[in-house]
Amino acid sequence: MKYLFHPPTLLRRGCPRCGHAIFAGPFAMHEECPGCGYDFDRGEPGYFTGAMYVSYALAVPLIAVLTGIEYLLLPHWTLFRLVLLAWVLCVPLVPWIWQYSRAIWIHFDQWVDPVDRGNPGPHSNP
Numbered sequence: 001m002k003y004l005f006h007p008p009t010l011l012r013r014g015c016p017r018c019g020h021a022i023f024a025g026p027f028a029m030h031e032e033c034p035g036c037g038y039d040f041d042r043g044e045p046g047y048f049t050g051a052m053y054v055s056y057a058l059a060v061p062l063i064a065v066l067t068g069i070e071y072l073l074l075p076h077w078t079l080f081r082l083v084l085l086a087w088v089l090c091v092p093l094v095p096w097i098w099q100y101s102r103a104i105w106i107h108f109d110q111w112v113d114p115v116d117r118g119n120p121g122p123h124s125n126p
Contacts, residue, residue, distance in 0.1 A: 005107070005111060006019075009107075010103060010104065010107050013099050013100065013103040014103075015033040015035060015036060015038055015040075015106075016038075016106060016107045016110040016111075017033065017036050017038050017110070018033060018035040018036040018038070019035070020033050020034050020035030020036070021034070022040060022099075022102070022103055022106065023099055026095040026099075027095060027098075029102065040102075040106055042109075048102060048105060050105050050108075050109070051101045051102045051104075051105035052101070054100075054101040054102075054104045054105050054108075055097055055098065055101035058097050058100060058101055059090060059097055062090060062093070062097075063083065063086045063087060063090055064086075066085075066086035066089055066090065067079075067082045067083050067086045070082045070085055070086060
């Protein structure tokens with residue numbers, strides 16, 4: 001099944017196949033899509049290791065931008081204090097970053113390797 005990138009689905013953190021929600025709550029993820037049965041981790045141990053890199057790629061620029069904004073507002077502060085404040089401000093965003101990193105990883109993986117490995121979609125022929 002060919003994956004077609006659909007930005008609104010990714011922004012809503014939806015399944016790459018049917019668009020249903022990937023997450024059941026801020027820290028809870030469905031094991032399978034409630035809409036089409038897609039196995040989000042594809043049954044592979046360590047599948048979401050790549051999502052950690054995505055999380056890092058989301059968090060570091062966010063901290064850098066916050067540090068820059070803080071520098072404009074608080075130019076007399078040391079760089080250490082600015083980065084520390086940016087880090088503290090990012091802590092409440094951890095659930096958001098975690099969810100988006102996993103959603104981006106799932107969509108990226110579906111784009112790179114769309115083979116469903118025994119996980120046929122609702123409209124696929126066996």
